[in-house]
Amino acid sequence: MVSSLPKPASWLRVEPGGLHVVPGDFYVDPVRPADRAVITHGHADHARPGNASVLATDQTLAIMRARYGDQAGASLQALAYHEPVEIGEVSVRLVPAGHVLGSAQVVLEYRGSRVVVSGDYKRGADPTCAPFEPVPCDVFITEATFGLPVFRHPPAGDEIAKLLNSVALFPERSHLVGVYSLGKCQRVIALLRQAGYDRPIYLHGALIALTELYQRLGVRLGDVRPMADVAKGDLRGEIVLAPPSAIADRWSRRLPDPVVCAASGWMRVRQRARQRGVELPMIISDHADWDELLATIDEVDAPEVWVTHGREEALVHQVSQSGRRAQALSLVGFEEDAVD
Ligand SMILES: [Zn+2]
Ligand SMILES: [Zn+2]
Secondary structure (H helix, E strand, O other), X not given: OOEEOOOOOOOEEEEOOEEEEHHHOEEEOOOOOXXXXXXXXXXXXXXXXXXXXXXXXXXXXXXXXXXXXXXXXXXEEEOOOOOOEEEOOEEEEEEEOOOOOOOEEEEEEEOOEEEEEOOOOOOOOXXXXXXXXXXXXXXXXXXXXXXXXXXXXXXXXXXXXXXXXXXXXXXXXXXXXXXXXXXXXXXXXXXXXXXXXXXXXXXXXXXXXXXXXXXXXXXXXXXXXXXXXXXXXXXXXXXXXXXXXXXXXXXXXXXXXXXXXXXXXXXXXXXXXXXXXXXXXXXXOOOOOHHHHHHHHHHHOOOEEEEEEEOHHHHHHHHHHOOOEEEEOOOOOOOOOOOO
């Protein structure tokens, strides 16, 4: 089923394959392989394999190549931030989204109307990527992963301090921190370094490739080592990062008496932390929280806001109260908390 969206952006359609920019005949973050794709960032629910031609930042293309190899796309075109390119009748620009390394908002201009597809974004400082830049527009397409008033992220530095306090308190134990492999892992490492932690940080095998890629792309993360190279006893007092799926698994028995931690916006929900066996929840998110969503919508000052990718209803309601037109945009294929 194809649904047409209201003016001024009647040239954008939500189709089964994703968001179709009709006068340029390309898709933004297509959910099915497309002839032409513009990709906001490397998370797997946005950057999928198998497109014929892909336009993205060079960091996002590097991430896609690392994940997908030849399947990253038959033809890959890098576009620097702020550099305009014409696709058909549409002018396309990528602007930093502050979400993960290489992440971009896609600024689309067609016959005097400007639409910004934010992809995923956050406003808090992140030493591993360029900060979000608000772009005034006619239509702002926003994510809403944490689009409920209950979601307010504390300063990430405070959450890192909790971890470091626990490390100091339990020198005989290891600290095992669940982190997503792209973005969260490297941000947690960089935040630990910012806080002055200079010991080696140990990584589960699934986190190594992307962490090394970040380092090759110039993100400074200090001494990171594969956990597999170290004897169990030598991990006492150390910090080990692993994917969320590994923290409750048999794998974690390789660690000496681990304090199980997790860094995620979902750690605001105590029950989730408990269900996952997390002793030390750290609320660190790469998505905008409720206040950041509303502040950003005010800043870009779009008369029309389309909400996707999460808790759409509450945000649509709140934005409508402020006199803007708001509607939920159902984009199929995005997973609520696949990557946060
Ligand atoms: Zn993402
Ligand atoms: Zn996403």
